[in-house]
Amino acid sequence: MTASPVSLPLLFQPLTLRDTTFPNRATVAPMCQYAATDGFAGDWHLVHLGGLAKGGFGAVMTEAAAVLPEGRITHGDIGLWSDAHAEALRPAIDFIRSCGALAGIQLAHAGRKASMQRPWFGNGALGAEDRARGDMPWEIKGASAMPVSDGWLVPKEMDRTDIALLVQAFADAATRADRLGCDFVEIHGAHGYLLQTFLSPLSNDRTDAYGGDLKGRMRLALEVAEAVRGVWPAGKPLFFRISSIDGFEGGWEISDSVILAGELKALGVDVIDCSSGGNQGRTRITDGRMLGLGFQLDYSAEIRTKVDIATQGVGMILDGPQAEAALEAGQADLIAIGRQALYDPFWLRHQAYEMGVNDFGTWPDQYGWWLDRRERSIQAIRESRI
Numbered sequence: 001m002t003a004s005p006v007s008l009p010l011l012f013q014p015l016t017l018r019d020t021t022f023p024n025r026a027t028v029a030p031m032c033q034y035a036a037t038d039g040f041a042g043d044w045h046l047v048h049l050g051g052l053a054k055g056g057f058g059a060v061m062t063e064a065a066a067v068l069p070e071g072r073i074t075h076g077d078i079g080l081w082s083d084a085h086a087e088a089l090r091p092a093i094d095f096i097r098s099c100g101a102l103a104g105i106q107l108a109h110a111g112r113k114a115s116m117q118r119p120w121f122g123n124g125a126l127g128a129e130d131r132a133r134g135d136m137p138w139e140i141k142g143a144s145a146m147p148v149s150d151g152w153l154v155p156k157e158m159d160r161t162d163i164a165l166l167v168q169a170f171a172d173a174a175t176r177a178d179r180l181g182c183d184f185v186e187i188h189g190a191h192g193y194l195l196q197t198f199l200s201p202l203s204n205d206r207t208d209a210y211g212g213d214l215k216g217r218m219r220l221a222l223e224v225a226e227a228v229r230g231v232w233p234a235g236k237p238l239f240f241r242i243s244s245i246d247g248f249e250g251g252w253e254i255s256d257s258v259i260l261a262g263e264l265k266a267l268g269v270d271v272i273d274c275s276s277g278g279n280q281g282r283t284r285i286t287d288g289r290m291l292g293l294g295f296q297l298d299y300s301a302e303i304r305t306k307v308d309i310a311t312q313g314v315g316m317i318l319d320g321p322q323a324e325a326a327l328e329a330g331q332a333d334l335i336a337i338g339r340q341a342l343y344d345p346f347w348l349r350h351q352a353y354e355m356g357v358n359d360f361g362t363w364p365d366q367y368g369w370w371l372d373r374r375e376r377s378i379q380a381i382r383e384s385r386i
């Protein structure tokens with residue numbers, strides 16, 4: 001058994017936001033599974049999300065849940081547009097919370113990136129093979145009648161009625177998330193999906209109040225944040241995920257993100273989840289950083305410092321010491337782990353062990369008791385061999 005360290009690394013320390021305490025600083029990043037049927041979560045979501053909660057993450061966020069059926073990226077996305085869809089998520093949410101982790105849902109609308117193939121079927125527009133599979137395309141709506149790029153669908157520009165319905169749909173989905181017992185929700189405002197296409201000058205050529213200058217382009221994101229905060233309990237944190245930069249000339253810049261984060265903070269958003277890119281369908285980072293280790297942490301640090309708001313850092317954070325260095329340097333308050341969590345659902349517990357802070361008492365009883373004895377056996381074998 002490893003002795004308790006004098007000072008616990010920040011990664012393993014709790015963080016309280018409003019009345020909600022994250023047991024540690026490691027969260028699971030939202031990750032679409034494309035495993036739903038007609039928007040309903042099923043066994044895969046329970047086992048996938050439940051496994052990550054077992055793995056010791058302080059918070060587990062679901063993948064993007066569409067607030068309207070046409071806001072799904074693919075036929076495999078989960079939805080939160082009806083009470084029945086929310087109930088389908090209940091086993092996973094209950095299980096996450098039973099493990100002592102916080103449960104969150106990401107609320108989303110795919111905009112012009114809706115009605116696509118699941119990645120492993122090509123990640124393009126739905127075609128003849130998909131129709132044969134029963135995956136019919138649907139009419140998509142977006143900020144402007146502009147496709148992501150060649151070969152992508154052209155959305156219908158959303159009118160005022162569409163926008164009003166959308167804002168209400170985000171609020172209704174948040175109400176359902178609260179009734180499910182979720183501890184936090186995140187508004188998806190990143191990666192070229194609907195809200196981000198309103199924000200970016202590369203994808204918004206509207207001439208009404210929702211386009212034009214930065215104020216106009218931010219209007220919808222702020223209306224959604226205000227509507228969600230209006231129904232979301234005061235004691236529970238609200239996250240907002242942004243693309244900190246587009247990564248293309250003439251696009252959304254970090255200075256825009258700083259302004260947006262300030263406005264979101266004023267509306268009661270608690271955490272800015274700092275991602276980047278996706279507006280043009282792929283990410284080209286123009287400042288030379290090119291997707292290196294922790295490549296988005298500088299954006300998180302800048303927003304955290306300039307706006308004085310909590311941030312979540314994400315992107316190519318591979319191990320505990322790297323996460324700990326980011327937290328200690330003040331680059332973020334929470335660290336979201338994506339693909340490493342798929343690779344190793346027990347990521348946090350394994351990092352704890354490597355960093356010398358593990359005792360198996362923190363594992364679920366069903367595993368910890370045995371692992372403690374296993375560890376002692378291994379030690380004994382090693383010592384007898386020396």
Ligand SMILES: Cc1cc2nc3c(=O)[nH]c(=O)nc-3n(C[C@H](O)[C@H](O)[C@H](O)COP(=O)(O)O)c2cc1C
Nearest residue numbers: 029030031032063064314315316317337338339340
């Ligand atoms: C399979 C998969 C699905 C994803 N789905 C979402 C999603 O639903 N919402 C979202 O905001 N980001 C999504 N992302 C992006 C991740 O949340 C994360 O930001 C990204 O993978 C970078 O973190 P990583 O390097 O730790 O994987 C997804 C990523 C992966 C790998």
